Amino acid sequence: QKEVEQNSGPLSVPEGAIASLNCTYSDRGSQSFFWYRQYSGKSPELIMFIYSNGDKEDGRFTAQLNKASQYVSLLIRDSQPSDSATYLCAVNHKAAGNKLTFGGGTRVLVKP
């Protein structure tokens, strides 16, 4: 079982709709959860991170964390063609040297 799992996609979303991405993790000791966006051939860019159960909003993005069910999700509202990218979920476990473990990423395609 992979430590961090994501559906590889592609997730096809009409422009203006909500894109919903999910990520599950296996280590219950995980403490911080990150979403990165990666355009093709480029390096990942941080969208946001969350470490408390519940929702955290930043502009058009909302991260949702449920530690009991061991999942974290990302919602992208009013999706734009420029949101077409691969979205990487990453999990941090402080006791494991504070390193981040990444999922395989979900490819999102926003169609005009």
Next chain:
Amino acid sequence: DGGITQSPKYLFRKEGQNVTLSCEQNLNHDAMYWYRQDPGQGLRLIYYSQIVNDFQKGDIAEGYSVSREKKESFPLTVTSAQKNPTAFYLCASSQHSGSGANVLTFGAGSRLTVL
């Protein structure tokens, strides 16, 4: 502007050769990391360093070596022992945020191709 500089951006290597990828940061971050990314896949941790003169193996350290002689620099050597080195290599650094979250900042990456 502060950031992470990786060089070279593209590198071609013949089988049996060692190559060294450079990573320099001026963010005054304590921790530095090397990840490898294969096509269509996520990032896998090769090595990381939390302080100068100390580093730890990640999940796929075999065939790689690193050094951390200066806070700003964390070069990665891909040795001939690495059987499948063709990949996109990403260097990152981090400074813990006030919340305790370990936020990584990435360099632009180095794409290594073995001929």
